[in-house]
Amino acid sequence: MSLRLTTTAVLSLLTCVAWAQDAAPAISYTRDIQPIFTEKCVACHACYDSACQLNLGSAEGASRGASKALVYDGERSQATPTTRLFYDAFGKQAWQQKGFYSVLDAQGSQAALMARMLELGHNTPLQPNAKLPDEIVLGLNRDNTCAMPGEFNAYAGAHPREGMPLAVTGLTDQQYQTLQRWLAAGASIDEQGLVPSAGEALQVQQWENLFNQPGARESLVARWLYEHLFLAHIYFEGGEPGHFFQWVRSRTPSGQPIDLINTRRPNDDPGTRVYYRLWPVQGVIVHKTHITYPFSTQKMARIKALFYADNWQVNALPGYGPGHRANPFETFEAIPAKARYQFMLDNAEYFVRTFIRGPVCRGQIATDVIRDNFWTLFQDPDHDLYITDARYRGQTTPLLAMPGQIDDVGSVLSLWLKYRDKRNEYEALRRDSYADLPPPGWSTLWAGNDNALLSIFRHFDSASVNKGLIGEIPQTLWLFDFPLLERTYYQLAVNFDVFGNVSHQAQTRLYFDLIRNGAEQNFLRLMPADSRDAFMDDWYQNSGKIKLWMDYEAIDNDKPSGLHLDEKDPKRDFATQLLSRYGDLNASPDPINRCAGAYCSRDGIDPALRDAEQALSRLTARPAAGLKVIEQLPEATMLRIETAGGKREIYSLLRNRAHSNVAFLLGEAYRYQPGLDTLTLYPGVLSSYPNFLFNVPVHDVPAFVSQMEQARDTNQFEAIVDRWGVRRSHPLFWQYFHDLSRYVRETTPVEEGVLDMNRYENL
Known part of the structure; x- marks a missing residue:
């Protein structure tokens, strides 16, 4: 009787487990996967300098995959075809015709390339907050091999400690399991593009109407404005937080789907009638390309007053040839120069x-x-x-x-x-x-x-x-x-x-x-x-x-x-x-760097921070000949000063390298004057590419400054890093790293974007 009850209980339990698995919601790319990419991958995989052009800031980028072709290549003799995400192709098949290969698709009996790269990284965790092995090359000097699926075994053999995420505290167990389950199930993507709110859609219509007015001078002004705003991440007065828009040229007018004119440059010949259109910026916002520009009723009135108040005329619209690109002063000479400059x-x-x-x-x-x-x-x-x-x-x-x-x-x-x-x-x-x-x-x-x-x-x-x-x-x-x-x-x-x-x-x-x-x-x-x-x-x-x-x-x-x-x-x-x-x-x-008296801190701040800034000011405006630690510091170091009660302030500690001149493209090392280097320290995140981060409790700041002043060699500096540094291998690396972006959101919300960690150094 007891055996029969036990068997029944086991069968019942298995049935419940199976039912629970069936009832569990399927993994959603938008809900479950993109947040992991945003937290652990986008800091290296975004924009033109994304490793292997693998851009994980959007579903389109993840689906596009990777490429061996370099975007930044200062030695190529021929221009290379453009591969701008959301511009030059749409959909996996179109991108594969341009030489991209999938990192999401399984290859026969082999798991997806991303799955294997993640497994390699997961199986070789880093020693907590230890310096990385010297054989792991980081930064712009890294030669990305961009292994294709069939080349993974060779890559893993040559780089056994260079799985993904590369040379940094990796995914949590839950994140790792979620990604592997998603990849094993076929890596389905539920595409959800950003859609303007009703208020934003109305403003889009108003601005498109302004840019697409009939008339020769209206067309010339619209062209000049487009060429000056094509890089802008436009945000609207009263718009939704995190919603940004970009100007593009389209073959279709307002009210119709955008038919993109994707010329190499914004002032290349469109080959057809142009309509200037605003479309939402898709994907994760990254700081290094986030160049913001405000649109409002006041801005529209300003544009109308600048460009249409005077009765100037256009005799003939200019063309788009090389001469017009080379000299915008001739191309747009009909537009009053004061309006353009203002x-x-x-x-x-x-x-x-x-x-x-x-x-x-x-x-x-x-x-x-x-x-x-x-x-x-x-x-x-x-x-x-x-x-x-x-x-x-x-x-x-x-x-x-x-x-x-x-x-x-x-x-x-x-x-x-x-x-x-x-x-x-x-x-x-x-x-x-x-x-x-x-x-x-x-x-x-x-x-x-x-x-x-x-x-x-x-x-x-x-x-x-x-x-x-x-x-x-x-x-x-x-x-x-x-x-x-x-x-x-x-x-x-x-x-x-x-x-x-x-x-x-x-x-x-x-x-x-x-x-x-x-x-x-x-x-x-x-x-x-x-x-x-x-x-x-x-x-x-x-x-x-x-x-x-x-x-x-x-x-x-x-x-x-x-x-x-x-x-x-x-x-x-x-x-x-x-x-x-x-x-x-x-x-x-800036009283910290240009201290004019006994007080070298900002007014109206927490007394503990005031004392911290007073101490930190001892590091500024001193040549490296007298402050040897400068020789050990990278260009853009972030200081995270923790105050009582869990609050914090972020400072940028910037190294200013001195040169005899900056008149040449090559040979910088021969013109470098290291003894004249100085430091600038200022509240805020003053770089898209943090090179390192120190987390210093506010009561430790005097000791931190004192050790910085006394450090005269690599060993003494390494002691500072050991005590206060947040290395790539730090267990809380991502928490501290993304706190820099949170700080930007708190201080200047419209400027927030994921920072780039490709240049985060191995100190």
């Missing part, structure tokens, strides 16, 4: 971000023609000759063409010389024309809103820009006028082709060297005339003298400045007066 000034941070944080600024060669930290200012439209003097505008416009449209490898030198000479002819004309004007004074600088003052930081192989004047007074400052700002934008954003060949990329970056020099020369006109040569000698030391002699137009070292500055240190006096005069516009007051 539109860019209104949101100057956006425009500078497009070329400082955009695709062009990836890799050392792309960024080593700018200083590690500098400030940018803008010339007031009423003091810009290109705006105010039609004769001058007519003389200079033909000289403002930019290279890069012809990518013949054998013509790089001749093209460079041609455009260098055009630019120098323009600089000479500008110099002589401005010499006839009253000396420039404070009214020369635009002060319209808090976009007027910007800080740029280079992090060796990437760069970032923020509102306000952050850090110590930098070695150089840039002053943009309209011709310089527009050329920079077109050269590095509109005309730059990340899929282009070595000739195109070399021409782009060589011309950027001239742009930097032009911005420096503009600023020097504010300095006393007899100090300008000394500044140039300081900025272009050693080999830089060759560039001054060979490639740059001579500066004006004769006509006076209209500013009254201390002759002993005019640049510092200028910066001091600038901070005083434009204090209301300075979005980033």
Whole structure:
């Protein structure tokens, strides 16, 4: 009797288990899988520099799979076909025709490539918070082999400790089991694209109506606006949090499904009638490509006032050939120059971000023609000759063409010389024309809103820009006028082709060297005339003298400045007066790096944080010759300071590398001056690519600072990392890493995006 009862009970239990399994909801990609990818994969697998082009920020990207083809390749002789997600193909089959292969599909009796890569990583866990083995290469120097399904065994044999997620604390057991069950069941994807809310749909319609008005001048303005906003992640006044939109060109008008015109560049010939359309940005938002721009009723009124208030006319619409791409000043000369410049000034941070944080600024060669930290200012439209003097505008416009449209490898030198000479002819004309004007004074600088003052930081192989004047007074400052700002934008954003060949990329970056020099020369006109040569000698030391002699137009070292500055240190006096005069516009007051007295912390913060900032300020504005730990630090370190009660503050600790000059694309190591490196520390996340993270309880900050001051070698620095560092292998790595994004959401919600960890170093 008892045996019969036991058997019955067992059968009943098995029936219940089977029923529970049948009743369990199927794994949903949207609900169950994408959140895992977002938490553990997107930090490495997003955007153009995604490993093996495997983009796991969306269902389309996961379905597309991987490719052996490189996007960033500075040595290819021929441009490569574009592979932009959501642009150049749709659906797995279309992508496979472009050379992509699935990571989700099982291969006969073999599990999916992703399943095997995850298993390899799961079976070789890292020692908690230990330094990784040296044989695991990380960062931009890693040679991604991009194993295809049939090559996995060879990959695993050669890289037994390089499963996925790569060289980082991996998936939880639950996440691992969920992904493996999903892959074993066929990796079905329930596609759920972002859909605008009713309020957003109405605003989309209103903006599309504005951009698609009939008429020649309306068409020309719409084209100019599109070319200046195609990279923007548009967000609407009153829109849904996390909803962003992008401008695209379509063959179909508003109200119909978008039929995308996916030309290589936004100013290539569309080959048909164009309708400008807004579509939702799909997939996970990642910080490195998240360049935001606001739309509102006020913005629409501003555009109408700028571009349609005057009775200007268009005789004929321009074409889309190489000449029109090379010189937007000729292409859009019918549009009042003041309207174009003022539109860019209104949101100057956006425009500078497009070329400082955009695709062009990836890799050392792309960024080593700018200083590690500098400030940018803008010339007031009423003091810009290109705006105010039609004769001058007519003389200079033909000289403002930019290279890069012809990518013949054998013509790089001749093209460079041609455009260098055009630019120098323009600089000479500008110099002589401005010499006839009253000396420039404070009214020369635009002060319209808090976009007027910007800080740029280079992090060796990437760069970032923020509102306000952050850090110590930098070695150089840039002053943009309209011709310089527009050329920079077109050269590095509109005309730059990340899929282009070595000739195109070399021409782009060589011309950027001239742009930097032009911005420096503009600023020097504010300095006393007899100090300008000394500044140039300081900025272009050693080999830089060759560039001054060979490639740059001579500066004006004769006509006076209209500013009254201390002759002993005019640049510092200028910066001091600038901070005083434009204090209301300075979005980033910075007592930590520019401590003017006994108190080196922000006002109105928690007393414990105030004391922490006071201690941390001892690390700033000191040369590495006296603060040896700088030699051990990467470019962008994050400090997470924990206060009582579980609160925290995030700071960026940025290493500013010093160079004798930044006038060349190659040979940076020969121009490096390590003893002059300094640190900038500022609240917030000032890089899309954190290189390391320290988590320091607030009561430990004095000890942390003291050990940093005393660390003089690798062993002493490693002791700091052991105590406070969050290595890739830290059990709470992902919690701390994503807390950086949470901090951005709390402080500037619209800017939140998943940060990139490809450059997170193995300290």
